[in-house]
Amino acid sequence: MKTVFFDVDTQLDFLYPAGALYVPGAETIVKTLAELTNFAAANGIQIVSTMDAHAEDDPEFKTWKPHCVVGTTGQQKAAVTLLNRRSVLGSDGDSKHAPQIIVEKQTIDCFSNPNLSPLLEHLKADRFVVYGVATEVCVQCAAFGLLKTGAQVELVSDAIKSLSEAAERDMIERFQALGGLTVKRGDVLA
DSSP states (O other): OOEEEEEEOOBHHHHSTTSTTOOTTGGGGHHHHHHHHHHHHHTTOEEEEEEEOBOTTOGGGGTSOSOOBTTSGGGSBOGGGOOSSEEEEOTTOOOOOOSEEEEEESSSOGGGSTTHHHHHHHHTOSEEEEEEEOIIIIIHHHHHHHHTTTSEEEEEEEEEEOSOHHHHHHHHHHHHHTTOEEEOHHHHHO
16 A cells, blocks of 8 residues: 655644744644654655745735745744655646655645646555644645545544634544544554
């Protein structure tokens, strides 16, 4: 079974209290994010990471306060979620194969990058392991989109954080109703 880890928006603006769009408590999952990244690296597991890459006047800022503006510190991924060998897949499709492929996006839905679906077809994963922030926003878009591939999709429940616990519970219930699985970090690292 070919597994791909799917790391959603583990960027400084979301993970830490000083971030522009901080997800409360997200800093508590950073150690788990590091463990997942290190496990993938040690076991040759492909990581696909999504990353907000906004312009200063991005239309998304009509809904969400400005965050992850290209070139700012807050837009950077947490160092513990990065592999030494990585490539960036922008909306122009320019990318080289690497153990970690970073998919840039300008909306909450990673599938808005027209090159993500062809990348997933190329990777031919049987299983996606999903984690990151925020559960009921960008993680939801990624998890539900990945379910449409027909692959097994697992959400690492102790490696996600939400803006609302009620919204997170609702998202997880809908995810499970569609065939998604919830697992713990220990299940993935075993």
